[in-house]
Amino acid sequence: MNSATGLPSIEAIVIGASAGGVEALLNILSPLRVGFVLPIIVVLHLPEERRSHLAEVFARRVALPVLEAADKTPVVAGTLYFAAPGYHLSVELDRSFSLSLEERVHHSRPAIDYLFQSAADAYGPTLAAVLLTGANRDGAEGMSQVQRRGGLTIVQDPDDAQVATMPQAALDRVQPDHILPIRGIGRLLVELERIAC
C-alpha cells in the first residue's frame, strides 16, 4: 500500500470487456505511454468464427507491445495481451499462460471469469481487475474471486458504459474498490503503474 495515495502495489492488470468493449478499451489503453511496465491481460468477447485481428488493431493504437497470449509462455512485463478467440485463457501459479477448451461460460469462450479467477490465484493482492461494458454476466464471479484474494477491483460505472448489464451484474455481486467512468479508469491505471515503478 502506498501511504500517500492509499493505492496498493500492483504487479498485473486484467481487463474484461464485451459489447462496446473495443471502443472502451481504446479509450483506456491508447493514452498509455511507451515504457508502461505492468502487464495488461485482456479478455474481449467476439463472435467466435471471426478470425481475430485484435492484436493488430490495438498494436496500431497502443504504445505497448501487443500479443495474443500463447499457451505456456510467461507473462512479460509491459506487454498488452489479448486472449485468443475460441479458447479460455488462464494464468498459472508460475505466471505463465495456459489455454483450454472447456465449456463456454455465459455463452463465452474466452470467459472473463476464468481469466480473473486464475489471475487472482496467481497474483493475489497484487492484481488489479477491471470490468467494462457488456451485455452478459461474465466477470462478476471472477471479480468476487479477485476480491477474496485481496486484489484491487475496478468496475466501469454502468451509467458510463455502452451496455450496462455486465458492470451492473458485477456490482450486484461485489462492492468494488472503485466504480469509475472510462476516463477515471485510464487515469487510475496510470497511477497504479507509477506506484509500481
Next chain:
Amino acid sequence: MQSNYSGERSSEIELRLLIEAIYLKYSYDFRDYSGASIKRRVAHALSQFECNTISALQEKVLHDPMAFMQLLQLLTIPVSEMFRDPSHFLAIRREVVPLLKTYPSIKIWIAGCSTGEEVYSMAILLREEGLLERTIIYATDINPRSLEKAKQGIFSMENVRTYTSNYQQAGGKRSFADYYTAAYGYAIFDKSLCENITFADHSLATDSVFSETQLISCRNVLIYFNKNLQDRAFGLFHESLCHRGFLVLGSKETPDFSAFGSQFEPLVKQERIYRKS
C-alpha cells in the same frame, strides 16, 4: 483477509493430495497437467459429487472405483467436433496427402482422440484420397468411456450441421450424409470407416511408444499439459515418427517452446502442420 488467504492455500494442498492419491491408487497421472484448468474441473466435481471439500472427494474416490470413473469423466475435457478448423484439414489434404501417397503402407496415431470426432474426420479424408485401405490408425486416449464412445461412432444429430459445414470447407468431395445413417436424433457412422482403426488405452504421461508412425495428430491435448509433460509428449512423438514424419497439432499448439523445438520444422505453420527434421 489473512484467514481467507490461508484458507485458499489449504485447498491448493488438498488439490495436490487428490491428484497424488489418484495417481497412487489408479495410475492416472494428472500431476503435470496445467493447474488452473484442473482446479476448475475439480471445483465442478465438488458440486456434482455434493462434497464440501476436496478431501471429502478424495476419500470418496479412493474407496470407490466407480466414483473415480465418474470423476475421470469430469477431469478429461470431451469437447471435440468433426473437421474442427476446416482449413487445417484442407491443408492436410493439399500438403500432406501427396507425400503420404508415396508410402506403400501408412500408420497414423491420433493421440488423445477423446470421443472419436478427429478419428472419423481423418478416416473420411483418407478414404476420399484413396489411402484408407492401406492405413492403420491407432486412436488412443486415457478415458475408457470416451474410447468406447469413439468405437461406436454415434454422434448427436444436433452437431451434424456444424460438421457438415466444416467438412465442406475442409475440401470434402462428397455429400457428408454419405458417411452416416440418421436414426432417432443420432448419426451412426459407416462401420467400414473403422476397419483399420485400433482404439487403445494409452497415456502420454505414463506410457511409451508402441509403433513407428508416418503421421501423428494430437490436437488440443497438449494445452492441458504443463511444460514438462508437453516435453514428454513431444519426445514420444519424435521417437514414434519415421524420418520426415508429420506432426499435426491444435490451432494454438506448437513445439517451438519445447525441448524439441529444433527437431520439428513447420510445413504449414499457420495450420500447425510440422515435419520431423
